[in-house]
Amino acid sequence: MPKIELIDVTNRDGEQTARISLAKIQKTVINWLLDDLGVYQSEMGFPLSPHEKDYVNANYELTEGDENRPPLIKQMALGGWSRALASDVEKALTQTRIRHLNLSISTSEQMLRWKFQGKFSRADIIKMMVDATVAAKQGGAITAGVNAEDASRTDLDFLVEFAQAGQEAGADRFRYCDTLGHDDPSTIAPRVATIAREAQIPVELHCHNDLGLAVANSCAGAVAVYDAGQDAYINTTINGIGERAGNADLVSCVLALRYSARWGCLGLLNNAIDLSKAYRLSRYTANAFGMEIPINQPGVGDNAFAHESGIHADGALKDRQNYELYDFEAIGRGDKIETTTGRIITTGIHGGKSGLEYVYAQMGLGFQDAEHTALVLKLVQFANLTTQAPLSPEELWLIYHYPEQVRMLVTLTP
Ligand SMILES: [Zn+2]
16 A cells, blocks of 8 residues: 655755754754654755765764664654765765765756756756666665656656656656645646656655645645555655745644545554654754744644633633644643743853753763763753754753764864
8 A cells, every 4th residue: 555654854945944054963853853753754954065964974873773772763764855966966975874865956947948048958857867866776875766846837748757767767756846836736636646657656745835835735745646556755844944935844734634624534644653742843943943933833833722712712621622623632732831930050052060960960861970071061062052052951862862973963174
């Protein structure tokens, strides 16, 4: 039976968004929490960027356990984005440990004519993609996806040809990029179904939200690919962050595929996806980006389970199903959060030994000896230098348990 899985692109498409960025330790925590939620793959970034190399390698180390500790990232694949150029692919595979790649090239007439300025024909586009795919597979990539940028404005026959050529060259998936958010559910569904059926290849749905349709398009597309007999992979981002108006929000996609009137009854999304991990992931990511979550955000917004008007409050108190489609526990909500208005001890760039020991003691973690304390203190100082925001419990925990990899994450050598 085909399946629907999630490939989260927060650490690539989300992070390339204008005016925001993440420290490598923050990207790593996001990978860890995505794995915990049951996401199939995280598109972790750009392996060819010099500043991503140590981050990529450190995260691959974190997928391996040893006798002292389990792997941090247990089942999720770590993928990278690359231009569909054989030379880029070869460099990415030799310079880093990346072993899952998505290879991207524009396919629409608009971009061939006005971005590439007519330099490449359609045959050239297919040849570059095929050469890159072969380079990926011969270079040791475990999976390779071929991305058609601006697919929604590309002639459908050409997309089928592109996907078929990719499949024959060894590509594992075709990524349908609605780069400008131009599709609607009634256009994307038949288009991706045709590609899945004719090219016989699993399809990724990569939808942008310029018209507010990213979640609806992703789900409609994924169900259509499933109905055409192929696996579907929805590209999500946490809190819907992404270029311009963003990408398809992870929580909303899961909610739509679990609770909407028809899709919710089909049960097509992998059952292993554990939405009770979503609230923590959403909050962590919003803080890391320094962004507020809108109060009306599905599932995770402050008002997602709030009722005031007389009829609604009365109805929700009598039976929450009167006014709630799903339970807050399903999103991982319901804990009381304690804050203090008294003394606060933090640790960070300017922290010292006593403060560090106090903060970790609150988390139930002690130190073996002075050397251990000094090591963690130094990593805390450097990590805080890269985050430029108070370190979260997740970041402190990661520093304590995986110091060798955190050292790689906080070392930046231009
Ligand atoms: Zn995108």
